[in-house]
Amino acid sequence: MIEVRGLSKHYGERVAVDDLTFTIKPGTVTGFLGPNGAGKSTTMRLILGLDRPTGGIATVNGKQYRDLVAPLHEVGALLEARAVHTGRSGYNHLLALAQTHGIPRSRVAEVIELVGLESVARKRVGGFSLGMGQRLGVAAALLGEPATVVLDEPANGLDPEGIRWIRNLLKGLAAEGRTVFLSSHLMSEMEQTADHLIVIGRGRLIADTDVASFVARASSGAPVRVRSPQLPALAAAVKTAGGTSESLEDGALQVYGLTSEQVGEIAAAQQLVLHELTPVQVSLEDAFMDITKESVEYQHSETSPTDVAMPVSAGSAANGGDS
Amino acid sequence: MSATTAPTLPGRADRSHERVTLPRVIRSEWTKLWTLRSTRWSLALAFLAQAGLGPLIALIEMARWSHLTLQDRLTINPIDHSLGGWHLAQLAVAILGVMTITGEYHTGMIRSSMMAAPKRLPVLWAKLIVFSVVVLVLMLVAAFIGFLGGQAIFTQHHVNVALSAPRALRTIFGAALFTTVTGALCIALGTIVRRTAGGIALFVGVFFVLPGLIEILPSTTANAIHPYLPNNAGGTIAQALADPFTFSAWGGFALFCGYTVAVIAIAAVLLLRRDA
Numbered sequence: 001m002i003e004v005r006g007l008s009k010h011y012g013e014r015v016a017v018d019d020l021t022f023t024i025k026p027g028t029v030t031g032f033l034g035p036n037g038a039g040k041s042t043t044m045r046l047i048l049g050l051d052r053p054t055g056g057i058a059t060v061n062g063k064q065y066r067d068l069v070a071p072l073h074e075v076g077a078l079l080e081a082r083a084v085h086t087g088r089s090g091y092n093h094l095l096a097l098a099q100t101h102g103i104p105r106s107r108v109a110e111v112i113e114l115v116g117l118e119s120v121a122r123k124r125v126g127g128f129s130l131g132m133g134q135r136l137g138v139a140a141a142l143l144g145e146p147a148t149v150v151l152d153e154p155a156n157g158l159d160p161e162g163i164r165w166i167r168n169l170l171k172g173l174a175a176e177g178r179t180v181f182l183s184s185h186l187m188s189e190m191e192q193t194a195d196h197l198i199v200i201g202r203g204r205l206i207a208d209t210d211v212a213s214f215v216a217r218a219s220s221g222a223p224v225r226v227r228s229p230q231l232p233a234l235a236a237a238v239k240t241a242g243g244t245s246e247s248l249e250d251g252a253l254q255v256y257g258l259t260s261e262q263v264g265e266i267a268a269a270q271q272l273v274l275h276e277l278t279p280v281q282v283s284l285e286d287a288f289m290d291i292t293k294e295s296v297e298y299q300h301s302e303t304s305p306t307d308v309a310m311p312v313s314a315g316s317a318a319n320g321g322d323s
Numbered sequence: 324m325s326a327t328t329a330p331t332l333p334g335r336a337d338r339s340h341e342r343v344t345l346p347r348v349i350r351s352e353w354t355k356l357w358t359l360r361s362t363r364w365s366l367a368l369a370f371l372a373q374a375g376l377g378p379l380i381a382l383i384e385m386a387r388w389s390h391l392t393l394q395d396r397l398t399i400n401p402i403d404h405s406l407g408g409w410h411l412a413q414l415a416v417a418i419l420g421v422m423t424i425t426g427e428y429h430t431g432m433i434r435s436s437m438m439a440a441p442k443r444l445p446v447l448w449a450k451l452i453v454f455s456v457v458v459l460v461l462m463l464v465a466a467f468i469g470f471l472g473g474q475a476i477f478t479q480h481h482v483n484v485a486l487s488a489p490r491a492l493r494t495i496f497g498a499a500l501f502t503t504v505t506g507a508l509c510i511a512l513g514t515i516v517r518r519t520a521g522g523i524a525l526f527v528g529v530f531f532v533l534p535g536l537i538e539i540l541p542s543t544t545a546n547a548i549h550p551y552l553p554n555n556a557g558g559t560i561a562q563a564l565a566d567p568f569t570f571s572a573w574g575g576f577a578l579f580c581g582y583t584v585a586v587i588a589i590a591a592v593l594l595l596r597r598d599a
Contacts (some may be wrong), residue, residue: 050442051598069385077438085359085432099351100439101341140435145338165522221344239331320491 001026002047002075002148002181006056007202009042016042018203019056024196025183026147029174031194031211032183035292039203040183041080044152048077060148072101076141080152082182083137085125090117090136100145111139113115131162138169148179155184166195187288199302201292217289224255224263227276237270252276327440352449356423356457365419366461369412372588373465373498376408378472385479402494402563406466407471409498409561416458416553417530420509423450424451437599447514447594451507452585458506462499464521470495484582490563493572499558500576504557514590525589532559550575553582 002024009017017039024030029209034040045051047058049065060068060075068074084093094108112121115135120128125136134154141149154170155163170193173180184190190197190211197214199207207214231253238245243258255263260279267274356362384391384399427433440446470491477483484491513522521557534552537545549555550569557579560572569575 022430045598048438050437052596066443067440068441070338070440072439073338074340079434079436083434083438084429085355085426085430087359087361087426088355089358089429092354096351096354096358096436097439099354100348102347103338103341141378144341157540 001061001179002150003059003062004043004047004056005058007043007046007058008055009039009046009051009228010054014305016203017046017053020203020205021056021198022198022208024148024179024198025176026179028195029170029180029193030196030198031179032191032198032200033187033190033288033292034183034185034200034206034240036185037291038185038200040185040200041152042203043200043206044077044181044183046080047150048075048079070101070144072097072103072144072146073145074144075148075150076144076145076146077150078137078141080156082133083140084125084133087124089122090125090128090139091121092133093136094139094143097140101144102141102237105144107145111142114142115139130157131159131165134158134162134166137233142236146171148181150181151172152183153185154182155186199288206291214291215289217291222260223280224260225276225278225280226255226263226267226274227252228267228271228272228274233270234267234272237266237272241311254280278308327575343440343442343445345448348440348445348449349452351439352446352453355495356453360420361426361428362419365415365422366457369415369419369458369502370461370465372411372415373406373408373462373502374468374472376411377405377469378476379402380407381473381476385476388480396480397481399477399482400564401468401474401477401482402491405470405477406494406498406561408469409462410466412465413460413502413505414496416462416506417509417526418523420454420506421513421516421526422519423454423510423520424513425522427518429519433599437542443594443599444591447510447587447591454510455503455507459499459503462502464497466495466498494561494563497562497572497576501557501561501579504580504583505578506584508553509581511586511590513588514594551578553579556582 004020004022007017007020008015011232020039029181032040032043034213034310043058044053046053047060047065049071057064060071061063065071065075084090091108091112094111095105098105112118115138117132117135117139120132125133128136133156135187151170154166158166170180170182174193178303180193182190182194194211196210197207198205199214207217209217225248226234231247231251235247235253238253238258241258241262243255243262245253245255248254258266260277264274265275266272268279381401381404384404388396427436436446437443463511470486474483474485486492509522509526513519516522516525531551534549534554537548537552539545540548540571546568553571556575559569559575562572565572565575570578
């Protein structure tokens with residue numbers, strides 16, 4: 001259980017994290033999404049006690065990280081930035097961390113095997129590839145068998161094989177019932193692994209929801225595709241109902257501003273025949289791009305918090321307007 | 324709350340006895356110290372300097388005995404000449420002291436250290452304790468070797484002194500203690516500056532540049548400031564024959580320890596307050 005209440009972090013004039021409040025429930029995989037520079041890493045550093053918040057509080061299992069008597073048992077962390085001395089071997093790095101908690105050497109050997117670093121564990125970390133470095137970071141995070149794992153952009157810079165390894169690892173951690181808090185600026189991985197999403201932009205909370213609702217929310221402004229032998233009549237009826245439409249090359253009509261239910265009811269009222277009525281699916285990635293658009297585009301404007309918090313409303317999704 | 328909300332994972336061993344304690348952080352720092360190549364080289368260099376430089380000087384003096392003037396022969400100081408290696412040992416230990424902490428900042432290791440021991444201060448105390456004990460033991464052994472080796476060579480022309488000679492033991496222990504406390508001071512400097520180059524520059528500036536600058540001042544002012552400079556205050560205990568403008572051996576060393584404690588206190592406060 002990670003609880004964040006009114007968390008803020010200012011670096012001089014720059015506001016990196018702005019009054020964030022959310023809860024990571026036990027046993028869930030929660031994706032932490034936001035464009036680069038949204039404040040994801042800073043938030044994680046605040047949770048892990050590395051940075052001191054300007055305001056608010058972050059707790060792990062009810063305590064601030066600094067007050068945990070055995071932090072490696074409570075939460076394991078893989079930071080985006082390097083956190084290993086390059087002159088030391090992977091084994092000795094893990095051993096030194098294990099010794100702070102009295103974790104036995106047998107557990108060090110166990111995590112090395114778990115991440116598949118047996119052959120290079122006695123070599124200096126300075127010679128490790130990026131993928132090997134990530135594996136060592138994961139080994140360190142799992143050293144104390146924590147029920148909660150925090151990972152900051154674990155797939156960043158990895159080759160396809162490394163990404164697949166991370167994906168399988170995340171699935172494994174989730175299957176074991178661990179709480180996983182995972183940040184990313186890419187959606188594709190989240191769609192497969194996350195149950196819940198926390199989306200931030202410019203340090204502020206944009207969404208705190210499950211994956212399905214997040215997609216649905218973004219889909220509320222998405223178009224509806226219809227085919228009908230009476231298209232001109234249907235287009236006119238849509239216009240009367242306040243929607244807009246455009247003809248597609250394949251002969252279908254794309255309707256904006258109305259839901260599929262509304263389009264169906266209009267057709268029924270006008271006794272028009274429909275051959276197809278399809279709400280256009282929005283992928284998680286589209287939803288994310290759409291919802292965070294403003295926090296990327298208007299980084300230097302004086303957008304009020306409500307505009308950022310509720311960027312998706314019917315009719316605005318198509319053009320991204322910020323009325 | 325944690326007991327009820329955190330899911331119990333299948334096959335998870337009881338690890339309730341595994342928690343962070345100072346002795347465990349000390350063990351961890353012990354491992355960290357000995358698992359870096361740079362540490363082993365620096366400590367080996369410091370040991371060789373403290374143990375070998377004195378006898379080397381003695382060898383040169385004895386070999387050139389027939390060329391020495393009466394004045395030179397009379398001013399041979401068998402204690403200080405056999406222990407003079409601390410000047411080089413101190414430099415090696417100081418640089419290593421700075422790097423013990425700045426190496427962690429440079430590589431990002433500090434974040435792992437702080438996440439494993441989030442109260443932070445135990446990490447600083449453990450580094451100070453491990454480093455000081457290791458350096459003190461090594462330098463004591465090296466100083467005895469240097470002294471005894473030097474005296475064995477000085478017997479050639481009977482200018483040697485015994486271990487029981489006035490100030491002999493005090494200077495042996497003094498050389499080791501001064502180097503050790505310098506190392507502790509440099510760990511604190513490194514914690515404050517967080518950069519290897521900056522930490523070493525600060526050490527060199529305070530220990531070697533500042534004395535030179537003070538000498539430019541009018542002699543009365545220079546003489547008044549002179550004993551308070553860290554290297555002069557601390558150096559009194561490492562020399563049998565100190566120059567006249569300094570404190571007593573233990574008085575000067577006490578002042579040097581006071582400086583060190585003050586710098587450590589600043590380092591501790593900054594370590595707690597700053598973002599890692």
